[in-house]
Amino acid sequence: MANELQLVVVTPETTIVDEPVSALRFPLFDGQAGVLPGRAPLVGRLGCGELKMTTAGGERSYFVDGGFVQINGPTVTLLTARCLSNDDIDADAVRAELEEATSRPASNDADIDARFRDQDRARAMLAQKK
């Protein structure tokens, strides 16, 4: 069995990563999931959080914001609306977003869900930036 995975990260605009990795971790809808070579085929929904990968050149991480993952044999494909490297995260903008989400009035379930989602997203982004 091959001991490497081919990681492909695509966003609607471009392909961000396409390289072999020896291990990776990404956020599923309900928490972090780790993948090592030889993982059974999987299609899953992503949450937002840190994508961490171990390559020959060391560890790297990105922030992914929802989407899907497909694992088929040695290929791991992440489809996500946004994928930022740590340097691309604008901490001030995210902080402002978090504040806006926190102070937003929410009167029904959908609004409250949206608020929690936005808050979680902003917090995850900030946590990664630090």
Next chain:
Amino acid sequence: MAKARAIVKRLKAVKNIRKITRTMELIATARFKKAMDRATEAASYTKKISEIVADLSKADLSFSHPLLQQPEEQTKNVLLVLTSNRGLCGGYNGAVLRHVTTRLKQAKKSGEELAIEVAGKRGLSYLKFQELEYAKAYTNFEDKPRYDEVEEIADRYIEGFIAGDIHRVDIAYTKFETAARQTAVIETLLPVGSLGDDDANDDGEDQGVDYEFLPSPEDILEEIVPAAFKARLFKCFLDAAVSEQIARMVAMKGATENAGDMISELSMQYNRARQSQITSELSEIIGGAAALE
């Protein structure tokens, strides 16, 4: 000498215009290449989405999603028109707007409520000139449409569609088929007819892969339908951007060639005018000398 000088002036003007159109052609070529690269890169996303949809369909699942359902009546519709911000691109905007006019007439006849949303200054000024009403206008899309911007529009449509405020979303844009062929079309985006690409047929290579679905196929379907819709809308914007550059490239190439023809014609005219002037001056001198004898 008056006529010859006028021709020289015109010649100079045409030469200047040729320089400008030639430069514009080169710029359009460079932008076309960039836009094309973007469109090719974006294609891998849509391809993957349809792959996952294909995987889902193997999982014995009845496709039901609010975005897939045909509403009972179709009276409140939206037509999104993609035109360019700048002119000098041949028939690019005209072709799209012709479709829009026919669609508007149709809407008037059938009595449906058709809200027009237009992207691009050209379409905007056309609607203003025709004194047609439009619901929204975007002028922020240049030759590099960004996904965030498109997503905003898509989110609004999805919300409206699910709430029942919008029954159908059509888009009028120039579809990119090949580098030599782009056609203006009107397509229905919502309700989503089929998921993924129409031409993305399975090659059957990965059949029999038994996927584990997390959390469940239904849940993934619920997420993937809006994603597929957004990707498709984004593709329309990219297509329109590529087509615009091609149209401009072709138009400017034609203009440069025309200017070249005009220059050779004008310089011939100038030479003739100058020659006839010399001839007439000569004959005047000869005539004068003959009169003296």
